[in-house]
Amino acid sequence: MPISRKHFECDGCGACCRSKLVDVYEIDTLRNPRIAEQMYPLCEPGLDGEVGYLNCISNGRCVFLRDDNRCGIYTTRPSVCVLYQAGSDDCQQCRLEAGVPLLEPTRHAQV
Template identity: 40%
Template sequence: MKGSEEEEEFDCENCGACCRCFPIFAVEIDAEREPRIRKAGVRCDDFLGEEGKVAYRLFPLFRKEACVFLKEDQLCRIYETRPDACRRFEPGGEQCRQARRRVGVIGRAS
């Protein structure tokens, strides 16, 4: 169906929906690139059951709070050095559309 949500192309609108709807974990390589991750994130030892693997949870309460690096203007405080998980997130992809629906961004006038 032409004009359906599935056919629409989305670019990043800097709405911050992705930073408010999904748990965000940074791994050690991310923390090496951006040292503030170690201070702001909650350390998780043996991440994903892998002994010795460390990660940092940047999303304090799932679906209750935003990533610790999301600013009031909905922009990322560490965008240039953001975690790989954030770099892989596809603007306009299914997860993006899901996040936008949750926060009420889809369907609003631009």
């Protein structure tokens, strides 16, 4: 019998882009040099090639977050943003802290 898992789709609330430190890796800066221009460099190399971070916490939002809550560099965004899971515990916590309703699973189930 197949295992049914809840599936979530990002609704573009932007809560994660307002409350996270976004790890930046060298590959991210090579893919999009604008990331290197906006990141805070690490004094010492980080884990797995981390070279800096985008500080969305103190600034109140990622510098690449547009007014419509969409990413201004979506196709070349940092790797951690690509891997961020809509509906994950972290996602839901960001939504709670931002006063945004929790993300509900989509009607179809993934197998």
